Amino acid sequence: MYKAGAERLTQHVKKVDALNVFPVPDGDTGTNMNLTFTSGVTELEKSQEKTVEKISAIFSRGLLMGARGNSGVILSQLFRGFAKGLSGVSEADSYRLAEAFQQGVEMAYKAVMKPVEGTILTVAREAAAAARKAARSCSVEDVIETLVEAARQALANTPNQLPVLKEVGVVDSGGQGLVYIYEGFLSAVKADVTFDKPEMEAESVVAGGTSLFGEAHEEMHHVIDQTNIQYGYCTEFMVHLKPDTPFLQQEFQERIGSYGDSLLVVADDDLVKVHIHAEEPGDVLSFAHRYGALDRIKIENMRLQHEEVLRRQETKQIAQAQKPDDDLERVSASSEPKKASKLYAIISVASGKGIAKIFRSLGVQIIIEGGQTMNPSTEQFMHAIEEADAERVIILPNNKNIVMAAQQAADLAGVQVAVIPSTSIPQGMSSLLAFSADEQLETNRERMSEALGYVKTGLVTYAVRDTTLNEIVIKEGDFIGIFDSNIVVSGRDPYETALRLITEMVGEEDELITLIYGTDVKGEDMKELEKRLASLYDAYEVEVHDGGQSLYPFIIAVE
Template sequence: MYKAGAERLTQHVKKVDALNVFPVPDGDTGTNMNLTFTSGAAELDKSPETTVEKISAIFSRGLLMGARGNSGVILSQLFRGFAKGLSGVSEADSYRLAEAFQQGVDMAYKAVMKPVEGTILTVAREAAAAARKAARSGSVEGVIEMLVEAARQALANTPNQLPVLKEVGVVDSGGQGLVYIYEGFLSAVKAGVTFDEPEMESGPVVVGESSLFGEAHVEMHHVIDQMDIQYGYCTEFMVHLKPDTPFLQQEFQERIGSYGDSLLVVADDDLVKVHIHAEEPGDVLSFAHRYGALDRIKIENMRLQHEDVLRRQKTKQMDWTPEQGDEHEMASVPSRSKKANKPYAIIAVASGEGIAEIFRSLGVQTIIEGGQTMNPSTEQFVHAIEETDAERVIILPNNKNIVMAAQQAADLADVQVTVIPSTSIPQGMSSLLAFSADERMETNRDRMSEALGYVKTGLVTYAVRDTTLNELVIKEGDFIGIFDGDIVTSGQNPYETARLLITEMVGEEDELITLIYGTDVEDEDMEKLKKQLKSSYGAYEVEVHNGGQPLYSFIIAVE
């Protein structure tokens, strides 16, 4: 079943990849799901195991390490729960199989802070519910048949659940990828099964990944009136559960939740991570200690942090100015050493040698090649963390579709790792300017996360198909300007589009415009554009760098 599911998904990768609301050449949901799923199948080839329990555990581990992008991480969680549902058995009947699908859904939902209907999660949930009803027949084949039928129906309904899908008139691509996997399962248990291939003129489409996950849980302390801070201590720790102490997550959450708010509890087999805002953190720790040994305890006074945030927002002082940036010669970039025994290391994801050099000049030790269409796997992050040999590691994903894989690697690491949820190259660079090697990890995390909001991001790329979006009529081959995730303009060439995009981005309080140009931009044309911008925006600093990135003619930062 696993191998047949992987094969069917592989056959349809390009269809799923092409199904993106944004007509940009980076729709990689299918690629991410395929690389994730086939990594699990590859692990099976290395093992002689034959029981349902062992095979599923091996497959799940392969998915976990190979997970790429948000869609891949969700897929890995679905089949992590599925494997747990098959724990302890060598063979699975219809009831056990159906319950395993439900456990997969439960685990995947736990991985998402704010689930949204009309996504892969909806398709998985509806399919699992149908599989449980079908289990009464006692037929494994019947369970999978109903799983596939319900998944298809749920997929067809996704445009009615997500307005952006209905606007374009198509379905969710993550859900479509899961349907292909389930169809592969059916082909493995039912001889001679065939599938009607849907007509896809514009194809099923995936909503932007950010809307799937809502606002990620970022441990930043909002600037509010101090009198409004009812629970003043941000308390975070891990509990290594005692083997002989029963742990019920729901009961634990309810009881510990009485000590404060902003509660987050993530539990695994023998480990629980807790984040809570409490007024008496000692009471929280005493309660949690009943369940096991405490580790990685962090307590911060949010009222004092609030004062610091206000002071820094008022002064908004940074250690770097555009003039200083010109003095950073590439020859001064620190060399990377695999074994340096250093207190800090920073890992950043980037595509383009020029961008990589900029990151290194700002203090990044390790660059992972990746970005749009090239989402690094969890395993790549794990290896990069191990190679740093640092006590504390900071990761800058620089892409919304990479954040979850980075966080998953952080959870697997043996050292202290913080993922700064940067979703663009400009955000990553802005975040680095707030880093200080003399500060604690918690302080760097908060300051670097806060710095993400100091910069606006613009992207210029080309349309891969005709579409109408945000009242813009876009033809295949047109250049499009994207401002903080929304298409706001289009043009016949990248330079005209960049000028229009900058007009949308620049505000009265901004001071600096930075253009990072890609492989399709000639130096001579870039100089002309730079002169035009300096003429039009005389009151602003205009910086230009050769990023060497593919797909995007320009990456623009406005600060």
């Protein structure tokens, strides 16, 4: 089933990638899901295990380490829960299989701080519910067939649940990718099943999309509205339970929940993980300490992090993903780490030789090649952390779709790691200016996160299809200007589009305009653009750099 699911998804990666609300050439949901899922198959091929329990555990571990992008991380959580549902099972009947799908849904929902309906989560949930109902009287084959049909129906309904999908006339691509996986499962258990019939393809492919950008995408990552923050400190920690102290999870949740909101409690035999937004985090820790020793404490002042965002009332930031379970942490941290050779190291994700050079000049030691269309995996971040050889590591993802994988690696690491939730190259650069090697990691985390709000990001890229979005009519091949995740201008010329975008971005209080140009920009045209910038914005400081990036002719920062 796992291998057939991976093969089915691989066959349709480009279709899933192309299904994007934004008409930009970097929709990579299919790529991320495929790389994540095939990493699980790669682990299976190294093993000779035959039981359902062992195979699923190995597959889950492979997904975790290979998880790329938000869609990949969510997929890894879905099948981690599925594996836990098959714990202790050599062979699975209809009932146990259906229950495992349900456990996968529950774990995937927990991995997202603020789940949004009309996404892969919805498709997984409704499919699992139908499978559980069918399991009462059906065979394994019929349960999987029911799972597929329910997933298709849920996928078709996603535009009715997310307005942005309905506006563009598409369905969610993460859900589409999951449908392909489930169809692969069905082909593995029913030999006579084929997927070559046009009507079957039409059901799941004709209208497909994703909420990778814009408001719907941000909501998937627990956006914090600064005007509504009642509990200002994002608090996460683990409790190593005392052997002689009774622990009742429901009672613990109810009592600790009185200190704040956004509560998530995950309990194992001897370990409890807690995430909560609280106004008095010290009180939360004091309460939890009654149950055992505290570990991996992380407290973030959300008000400080977003002070500049609140002032502008435009930018939204994302919070951290749920920490993975302790069994996989123990796998990662089973060996005693050697003593680090330095105090600090900074890891940054970047694409383009020029951009990498800029980051190095600002103090970054390790560059992970990546960005849109190339989302690094959890394992790549783990290798980079190990290579850093430092007591304290700071990671700059510089892309919304990479933050979850970076955080997952941070949670698995054996050293102190802070993930700064930078979602663009300009944000990453801005945050580096707030770093101080003389400060504690938590102080740097707060200051660097706060600095994310000091810069505005603009992107110029090209449209890969006709569409109308935000009342802007866009034709395939047009250049589009994106400001804070919204398309604000479009045109046939990239240089004119860049100038119009800068006009939308610059405000009275701004002082600096930075233009980073990519590989497709021509020398003479670029010189002319520089002259026009100098003339139009003579009261501003203007900097121009050769970034060497692909896909985006221009990346613009305004401060």
